[in-house]
Amino acid sequence: MSQLSIAWCRDTLLPQEEPPEGQGGIVHWLRSRLFNSLWSSLLTLIVLMLFTALANAVFPWLANSVWQADSLGECRSILDGQPGACWGVIRERWPQLVFGFYPQAAYWRPLMAFGLLFVALGPILFQRVPSKLARFSVVYPGLAFWLIWGGSLWLGVLAYVGLALALLAFTLSRRLGMGLALVIAMMVAGAWWLRGLGPVAEMLEQVVAMRLVPVSSRDLGGFLLSFVVGVSGIAMSLPLGILLALGRRSSLPLIRLMSVTFIEFVRGVPLITLLFTGSLLLNYFLPPGTSFDLILRVIIMVTIFSTAYMAEVIRGGLAALPQGQTEAAQALGLDYWKAQRLVIMPQALKICIPMIVSTFIGLFKDTTLVVFIGLLDPIALSTAIRASTEWQGIYWELFLFIGSVFFVFCYGMSRYSIHLERRLKTDHH
Structure with a gap:
């Protein structure tokens, strides 16, 4: 009676292959994570609108920042009516915010x-x-x-x-x-x-x-x-x-x-x-x-x-x-x-x-x-x-x-x- 050799498990690995078409890349990630259902798509769009509105309000204010100013009046004169952050207060007062009234020396x-x-x-x-x-x-x-x-x-x-x-x-x-x-x-x-x-x-x-x-x-x-x-x-x-x-x-x-x-x-x-x-x-x-x-x-x-x-x-x-x-x-x-x-x-x-x-x-x-x-x-x-x-x-x-x-x-x-x-x-x- 002949003996049969049966391999119960693979002794070599299959070569790595590309994922099926449409199952990889940024489009698949967006579709599976952010637009996988009607409610998910609606919430994604609402969040995007909120972030866009926030960016439109904050980014011009940050982009038009003023660092070289010794008072709020001087900062406003530099901005000339335009919206902008006046970080001169941090430049001038940061030792006080960090150390309080600790001796400077x-x-x-x-x-x-x-x-x-x-x-x-x-x-x-x-x-x-x-x-x-x-x-x-x-x-x-x-x-x-x-x-x-x-x-x-x-x-x-x-x-x-x-x-x-x-x-x-x-x-x-x-x-x-x-x-x-x-x-x-x-x-x-x-x-x-x-x-x-x-x-x-x-x-x-x-x-x-x-x-x-x-x-x-x-x-x-x-x-x-x-x-x-x-x-x-x-x-x-x-x-x-x-x-x-x-x-x-x-x-x-x-x-x-x-x-x-x-x-x-x-x-x-x-x-x-x-x-x-x-x-x-x-x-x-x-x-x-x-x-x-x-x-x-x-x-x-x-x-x-x-x-x-x-x-x-x-x-x-x-x-x-x-x-x-x-x-x-x-x-x-x-x-x-x-x-x-x-x-x-x-x-x-x-x-x-x-x-x-x-x-x-x-x-x-x-x-x-x-x-x-x-x-x-x-x-x-x-x-x-x-x-x-x-x-x-x-x-x-x-x-x-x-x-x-x-x-x-x-x-x-x-x-x-x-x-x-x-x-x-x-x-x-």
């Missing part, structure tokens, strides 16, 4: 702090950046504070000494229990910052003086103020939100009740109310003569507000994980904190990436609310510019410039979240 300090921010974020956001730079990421907050506000460098250095003492106290007292060790660590750090930091800094300053000219918080404004409040709130709300989410899911009734009460209370109060509380009411609860910087109070309130929302976002990611992940971590012999750090939290954060970035974007845009408590954010400065005699009556140019800067940074965060989702995607269908 010290512009290099916030610019250096802004540039070093990307160096500090490199090892956190990107895999290809050397991990050794993570040490600089730890040092950066104190360095940025010193660059922007000035004063003695020893204050920032000794603040890190307080963190080191807290870590040492936590390590030595960990056998007493995680909660008690955290309380001891916070007490040690607080005692150092309140009692030891100031005298030791003055003594070291007399030995080796390392100072920059101090800049008052009232001089900070514009986008510099928005970046300081926004970046500080973003950096602190994520770890605090993780702890609060774990507290809400804790098996200890007291910790769970405190976490739930904090989250629900803060989420039920508008941010502007917290800002007024930080700027007006907080001083009543402090000892007489205590000076508490207004921007620091705003950062604390913005962080508290964002932390409550971040905790709910992360709790949703934790709830989305199957119970088998926790059981698998327990089967490996991992304790609670190792299981959260190595197994549970990485997966939960990956699930929550879109909502985490959305919360960050909302927080960054909400920094403009500080205008209601007297801080000079870009919106407040634009109002002051429009009230001046040179630029009284100008509107669109200032708001378009401010909106464009916010859009660039918010869009950048959005694109990075998409990149991070693709990089961490491990499921293939």
Whole structure:
């Protein structure tokens, strides 16, 4: 009986061929995407008409822009009755919009702090950046504070000494229990910052003086103020939100009740109310003569507000994980904190990436609310510019410039979240 050789699958690939006629090119794309039905064609035509009308109204205004003008009157005389944008206000007032009333001779300090921010974020956001730079990421907050506000460098250095003492106290007292060790660590750090930091800094300053000219918080404004409040709130709300989410899911009734009460209370109060509380009411609860910087109070309130929302976002990611992940971590012999750090939290954060970035974007845009408590954010400065005699009556140019800067940074965060989702995607269908 002869054996037949039957090929069950092809061992060579067919050569690539051109698509059938009418199934490729721009005409097919337009027909399949924009004109594939009556309603789709109608909506496409309506949108095209709207875009055409918008372009006809905006393009001549932008094309006839004036940059070399020192006042709105001079700009209008150059335009001679023709419609056109007067960008001279941006050319003349951009330092005020960016830095507020920060001393002009010290512009290099916030610019250096802004540039070093990307160096500090490199090892956190990107895999290809050397991990050794993570040490600089730890040092950066104190360095940025010193660059922007000035004063003695020893204050920032000794603040890190307080963190080191807290870590040492936590390590030595960990056998007493995680909660008690955290309380001891916070007490040690607080005692150092309140009692030891100031005298030791003055003594070291007399030995080796390392100072920059101090800049008052009232001089900070514009986008510099928005970046300081926004970046500080973003950096602190994520770890605090993780702890609060774990507290809400804790098996200890007291910790769970405190976490739930904090989250629900803060989420039920508008941010502007917290800002007024930080700027007006907080001083009543402090000892007489205590000076508490207004921007620091705003950062604390913005962080508290964002932390409550971040905790709910992360709790949703934790709830989305199957119970088998926790059981698998327990089967490996991992304790609670190792299981959260190595197994549970990485997966939960990956699930929550879109909502985490959305919360960050909302927080960054909400920094403009500080205008209601007297801080000079870009919106407040634009109002002051429009009230001046040179630029009284100008509107669109200032708001378009401010909106464009916010859009660039918010869009950048959005694109990075998409990149991070693709990089961490491990499921293939």
